[in-house]
Amino acid sequence: MSIQSFDGLPTVSVNFKNFDKELFDQFHALLLKHDNFAYDDEYFNNFCTAFGEDGLSFITAVEEKTKIPMGFIIGTYWKNSSNAKVLLTIGNFYIMPEYRGKGLGSFLFNHLIKEAVDQKVSLYLTANPKMTETYSTKYNFSLFREYKAEILKAKWSDFGNIPKISLPSYTVCESSKFTQWKKFEQFDLKLSNGVVNRLEYFKTLFKASIYSGIATNNNGEVVGCVSMRCANKVVAIGPLYAENKDLLQLLLNVALEHIDASQHDFIRLNTFTCNRDLKELLSLYTGGKFNIIWTCNLQFAGSIIPSNDKYLHSADDLAQNFM
Template identity: 30%
Template sequence: MGVTTELNMRKGVKVVLNPPQKLFDSFQNWISNTERWNYRHAEYKLWCTAFEKFWLYMAVDESTEDVISVVSLALQRDSDGKKLFSIGNYYCVPEWRGKGISNKLFVQVMKHVGDENCTLFGAVEMSALYATRFNFSLMNEFWHNFADINMKDIVIPAMPKGFTCKKIEENDWEKLHEYDETICDLDRRKYMKTNLSLNGTVSRLVINETGKIVGFGAVKMAYAQELIMAPLYAENLDAAVALMSSILVSVPGLRAFESLITIYPDANNDVPRLLSLISNDRFESHKAYRHQYTQELMRFPQHKIFGTDEVSHSPC
């Protein structure tokens, strides 16, 4: 942690780079109550350690040590070594909005980006602003939907024939990474292994009758008694159903949670079918985010993405 003097903030406001967990927890409380952004307790540590570089700028009220505004930036590279920056957690406490503090934080992270490619998930109400003010003008033609299931409606589906699901063991990681590389052309082996092994996570891979990996996924036990289906990658609907059947039955205290959510590309028409199966057709969904880029649009096999890993620093 360090207090940065690079930003010309108003009197009484300091900016902290990579603050301690206690301040992040305070931020988590704000975003849960006002935006319903919920993370696992160890998510912040994951970002700090699993990416090539990671910055989290936090504006803090000097007199109270209360969080005012936050923005984060991560650096990853593709298989050719080309840089991809990602911006997440762009947030301001309601009473501090409109004072220019968040904008200064955003400008600061864009200084790290320079002329490199950068991406973010633009919320519906913010998408046009990101495109015009910060040049995130390259966008997917589709949106990502936010889906919500009340846990009282959760149904554990039958395992489809021809599929086997298993816990991820040490000798499975190489093949899992190889499968992940058919989804995402980023060097994220360290990130994905840490992500799927993190406390508060139930992860599985699915194998077909020939012994080939045809998907993997996880459910994360997050803040505010929420489960998050993220990521969920599969070759087809049956493989995705197999994963959710195996994962849901393995979540400790499943019925004690309040809800299960996921964020998914509405280009994948099989996702609503999966959600119907695991909710007895009782789920809510609405348009929420769009992926936006500054230099080059990245494309992914959306028909294999049933649950996006997360909307802070994962492009799929």
């Protein structure tokens, strides 16, 4: 805990290692109010469980006297198979409107990245195009993926007759019944060319999902997966990885079959512009009735984590995950 002063602001209490779910929920409510943005129900718990105190940084700022939330930032350290930190992803960075422009945001951001910079760990964030130049010049996030991320949103009521697809060469197993986790680990390592091991994170994510399925081929190899979570009557679908368009459609259909229309109003997908197949399927299923609600640049400092682009269709999260 640290007490900080900024010109034009009340005295600030900063907690550099916060795991207070109640405070996160307060920030979440304010985000929903100001920007109509909702995290899925188990978002914070999933990251706490998967990364713990060594891997998760939730830095918060509140007014010292009143404890009114002022701003926060979250960073996640991803490790390789040798348990060494290789990437810090930076997201969920928000300063309440009335506290902006006084240096508080820069203070939180600089503190978060300092340890990673000192240890020469690569950095990653998804940037609103308005902030791209600032991150690039001020913080050296000057390395870019060749593609962007797009968040797509559609009304569940606009989904018409969903074409059925049968693929005897693939099997989709519900994650709770899946046992070949070493094969899933091998599949996911392939997506980052072996640089980042996300197995424990995905196992945590799948347990907290509405539905998660893992696809294997006739040789027993993992070739795709899909997962869904709920946030404020919105179903977020991701990760959605598949080796080809047919398997993508099969996994999407399986996921949609598990949606309760009485409980959910919208579908959200965190897509990548390197693959248009999911966008085409969404257009087919809704008659083109969907919106692109956000486009962002994918920026790195230090070095770019490789990605096996052909598998990438929808991410589970664009704030803390990197593909």
